[in-house]
Amino acid sequence: MYEEMVGDRPAGGFSHPTDQEEKQMKNFTFHNPVKLVFGKGTIAELGNLVPKGARVLMTYGGGTIKKIGVYDQVKAALAGVDWMEFGGIEPNPQYDTLMRGVELARKNNRDFLLAVGGGSVLDGAKFMAAAIPFKGPNAWDIMEGKAPIEIALPVGCVLTLPATGSEMNRYAVVSRHDTGQKTVINHEKLLPVFSILDPQTTYSLPPRQVSNGIVDTWMHVVEQYLTYPLDTPLQDRQAEAILQTLLEEAPKVLKNPHDYNVRANLMWCATMAFNGLLNCGGISDWTSHRVGHELTALYGIDHGQSLAVLFPAVLRHQKADKMDKLIQYGRRVFGIQGTPEKTAELAIEKTAEFFRSIGMKTKLSEYGIPPADYPKIADKLQLRGKLGERQNIGVKEVMEILALTEA
Amino acid sequence: MYEEMVGDRPAGGFSHPTDQEEKQMKNFTFHNPVKLVFGKGTIAELGNLVPKGARVLMTYGGGTIKKIGVYDQVKAALAGVDWMEFGGIEPNPQYDTLMRGVELARKNNRDFLLAVGGGSVLDGAKFMAAAIPFKGPNAWDIMEGKAPIEIALPVGCVLTLPATGSEMNRYAVVSRHDTGQKTVINHEKLLPVFSILDPQTTYSLPPRQVSNGIVDTWMHVVEQYLTYPLDTPLQDRQAEAILQTLLEEAPKVLKNPHDYNVRANLMWCATMAFNGLLNCGGISDWTSHRVGHELTALYGIDHGQSLAVLFPAVLRHQKADKMDKLIQYGRRVFGIQGTPEKTAELAIEKTAEFFRSIGMKTKLSEYGIPPADYPKIADKLQLRGKLGERQNIGVKEVMEILALTEA
Numbered sequence: 001m002y003e004e005m006v007g008d009r010p011a012g013g014f015s016h017p018t019d020q021e022e023k024q025m026k027n028f029t030f031h032n033p034v035k036l037v038f039g040k041g042t043i044a045e046l047g048n049l050v051p052k053g054a055r056v057l058m059t060y061g062g063g064t065i066k067k068i069g070v071y072d073q074v075k076a077a078l079a080g081v082d083w084m085e086f087g088g089i090e091p092n093p094q095y096d097t098l099m100r101g102v103e104l105a106r107k108n109n110r111d112f113l114l115a116v117g118g119g120s121v122l123d124g125a126k127f128m129a130a131a132i133p134f135k136g137p138n139a140w141d142i143m144e145g146k147a148p149i150e151i152a153l154p155v156g157c158v159l160t161l162p163a164t165g166s167e168m169n170r171y172a173v174v175s176r177h178d179t180g181q182k183t184v185i186n187h188e189k190l191l192p193v194f195s196i197l198d199p200q201t202t203y204s205l206p207p208r209q210v211s212n213g214i215v216d217t218w219m220h221v222v223e224q225y226l227t228y229p230l231d232t233p234l235q236d237r238q239a240e241a242i243l244q245t246l247l248e249e250a251p252k253v254l255k256n257p258h259d260y261n262v263r264a265n266l267m268w269c270a271t272m273a274f275n276g277l278l279n280c281g282g283i284s285d286w287t288s289h290r291v292g293h294e295l296t297a298l299y300g301i302d303h304g305q306s307l308a309v310l311f312p313a314v315l316r317h318q319k320a321d322k323m324d325k326l327i328q329y330g331r332r333v334f335g336i337q338g339t340p341e342k343t344a345e346l347a348i349e350k351t352a353e354f355f356r357s358i359g360m361k362t363k364l365s366e367y368g369i370p371p372a373d374y375p376k377i378a379d380k381l382q383l384r385g386k387l388g389e390r391q392n393i394g395v396k397e398v399m400e401i402l403a404l405t406e407a
Numbered sequence: 408m409y410e411e412m413v414g415d416r417p418a419g420g421f422s423h424p425t426d427q428e429e430k431q432m433k434n435f436t437f438h439n440p441v442k443l444v445f446g447k448g449t450i451a452e453l454g455n456l457v458p459k460g461a462r463v464l465m466t467y468g469g470g471t472i473k474k475i476g477v478y479d480q481v482k483a484a485l486a487g488v489d490w491m492e493f494g495g496i497e498p499n500p501q502y503d504t505l506m507r508g509v510e511l512a513r514k515n516n517r518d519f520l521l522a523v524g525g526g527s528v529l530d531g532a533k534f535m536a537a538a539i540p541f542k543g544p545n546a547w548d549i550m551e552g553k554a555p556i557e558i559a560l561p562v563g564c565v566l567t568l569p570a571t572g573s574e575m576n577r578y579a580v581v582s583r584h585d586t587g588q589k590t591v592i593n594h595e596k597l598l599p600v601f602s603i604l605d606p607q608t609t610y611s612l613p614p615r616q617v618s619n620g621i622v623d624t625w626m627h628v629v630e631q632y633l634t635y636p637l638d639t640p641l642q643d644r645q646a647e648a649i650l651q652t653l654l655e656e657a658p659k660v661l662k663n664p665h666d667y668n669v670r671a672n673l674m675w676c677a678t679m680a681f682n683g684l685l686n687c688g689g690i691s692d693w694t695s696h697r698v699g700h701e702l703t704a705l706y707g708i709d710h711g712q713s714l715a716v717l718f719p720a721v722l723r724h725q726k727a728d729k730m731d732k733l734i735q736y737g738r739r740v741f742g743i744q745g746t747p748e749k750t751a752e753l754a755i756e757k758t759a760e761f762f763r764s765i766g767m768k769t770k771l772s773e774y775g776i777p778p779a780d781y782p783k784i785a786d787k788l789q790l791r792g793k794l795g796e797r798q799n800i801g802v803k804e805v806m807e808i809l810a811l812t813e814a
Contacts, residue, residue: 025671027446032439038688039434231668233655234675237648245641261638264432268641268687280675281445 025281035194046077054112056083092175093124119164126172126190129153152189160201162267163213165274167195182293199263211358212304220274227389308360312352313404432688442601453484461519463490500531526571533579533597536560559596567608569674570620572681574602589700606670618765619711627681634796715767719759720811
């Protein structure tokens with residue numbers, strides 16, 4: 001779960017440190033051995049990246065990779081490699097689909113997974129990597145932390161959609177139709193061994209997916225940044241660097257989808273947003289992600305769409321607690337000049353405006369979700385603890401946040 | 408050599424690309440598996456980081472680690488580990504000293520090196536790691552690239568001086584009294600397996616070393632940033648993030664040497680400045696480093712001191728070629744507002760002012776190096792190609808740069 005993304009929070013919950021300690025950079029470990037191969041034509045390097053003698057299962061989604069020529073590039077690069085394929089992994093990859101892939105891999109003695117696609121395909125492969133060698137009767141136990149991951153197959157990746165950051169991190173998100181769950185796992189054995197990022201593969205993404213990816217990237221940054229202030233000026237600026245770059249590049253990509261530089265910059269932003277660096281020594285929020293997963297599980301709205309609705313509302317609700325950082329965000333990211341209070345308010349407005357400018361909706365009612373549903377959504381969270389960087393958001397506050405999406 | 412730091416420059420020299428290509432992010436590979444363990448009291452984790460059963464040679468410098476208690480912390484953390492020590496590695500680590508360590512390690516069958524100290528101790532250990540298993544008659548061949556590194560012992564590190572970035576990179580710099588050389592090697596097998604960074608170990612550093620470290624960090628950033636503009640806005644801002652943070656933290660550390668937050672921020676800046684990230688897809692200069700190494704080899708002035716003298720002069724000399732980036736640097740890092748030409752000029756002045764504000768000299772004459780010596784310095788470079796991001800700095804230009812240190 002996202003609680004685990006907060007590296008140093010004690011397992012027993014959030015303790016209230018002294019004022020001085022609270023501002024101090026936390027102790028942390030950073031270890032990210034993913035090999036990134038970035039640029040034009042880099043899919044051709046696949047043959048050198050897949051271990052010699054590997055028996056590869058190549059996984060992909062609904063077949064877009066065939067339309068855009070990526071499938072053929074992968075096939076050419078895998079000449080001489082023992083590989084087979086498993087397609088049909090859906091957005092918000094489903095446990096039952098993935099378990100069919102697991103069976104296929106087991107039957108055919110596969111020992112290396114190559115995910116070709118976006119975050120859903122890659123997250124699916126990560127889960128399969130842990131599930132294939134798993135001996136227990138119920139592989140979902142892996143997702144719920146009931147079965148610790150002892151071994152996992154190595155996973156490589158050819159990324160075609162910048163958004164989740166999964167190409168350089170330890171996370172995977174898997175969903176279940178039957179139980180309505182959308183669950184996150186976080187484990188070092190789920191780091192890809194390599195990820196190939198060729199920005200050209202993103203030229204033909206539908207605008208909706210481009211905007212979803214921009215919002216997801218934005219949200220990975222702000223969930224690790226827009227909390228309360230710590231004395232971590234470099235990490236703050238690294239976060240702001242990504243946000244400023246997204247603000248600049250987003251309008252360009254929608255106007256000129258085939259601009260290599262813009263695609264390259266967006267792809268690099270997405271990877272850098274969620275590879276562990278921004279959270280070095282810091283604290284995190286993840287409220288929007290947690291609630292957003294439930295909106296996706298319940299209503300099928302895209303992950304990015306759910307975040308664009310929730311985040312402005314979270315900020316409205318948490319304005320007082322996030323005041324200092326909101327002011328910094330307003331000044332540095334949006335260049336707002338004004339009184340502190342006005343700057344914070346305007347920063348929230350500008351955030352929603354930016355989301356709307358790239359075609360996102362920011363109200364639940366725009367998705368036909370009425371206030372009568374709020375209790376159902378909040379209940380679904382099954383909160384064992386509270387959310388937010390100060391652990392002060394419970395069921396009641398989630399309901400208030402849902403209402404504030406209409407503000 | 409530093410040429411190798413420029414990842415994608417073709418081996419045959421710099422080709423002049425078209426205008427459009429020139430601005431494009433270059434293809435790159437990023438792979439940095441160093442495990443960083445950062446924070447208060449983290450030396451205690453050594454016992455878990457050193458591989459089980461390792462036969463450790465712990466290396467250190469002139470004995471400062473004994474005065475500041477780090478030696479005792481390391482000793483306590485290595486309880487139960489088979490370890491011995493090799494001290495006396497000097498700043499600008501010397502080949503003959505290191506070869507004595509190599510002999511000791513071979514005789515005693517050491518298979519893991521633990522460097523405890525600053526960049527010199529760590530660079531020395533990196534060289535030893537390659538030299539210990541080397542079968543040839545002349546280990547210096549490793550430094551000159553005549554003997555490719557096939558195997559190297561694993562190296563771990565407890566860092567006590569933030570400056571070189573060696574704790575998270577592939578570089579080592581080794582010097583030779585007898586030939587007057589100071590030579591750089593760059594190899595992936597020289598990446599530490601882990602680096603422990605406890606900012607508390609830096610509390611008692613002499614101000615001169617603190618300032619040297621700040622300048623070295625600054626220079627690692629600008630040599631990768633202040634070139635000609637590419638369309639790499641995120642990498643640019645990540646560079647500016649470090650420079651802005653150094654500007655803020657430098658005066659604080661000289662005033663309050665025991666401020667944990669300031670020490671932590673400076674340590675993190677140094678690591679992030681030279682771990683490969685800033686140069687992802689970019690181009691580099693390295694003129695100041697290349698010439699600076701010769702000043703250190705010839706006159707024994709500190710590495711940081713050499714850079715503080717050279718960089719403002721390099722900027723004066725290259726002002727026209729670096730104009731666009733100088734303006735960006737002036738505006739974003741120093742907040743200068745004015746005409747482009749004035750902004751560029753003021754940016755150079757502000758750089759020299761910053762160096763002087765932390766106690767650095769910025770003229771060769773201040774180190775007693777007269778104009779009559781310039782030919783000797785320039786000749787010593789033994790330039791096989793030209794320097795600078797546009798490869799337009801040869802012997803004549805180096806002489807002009809040396810003269811401009813007095814401007």
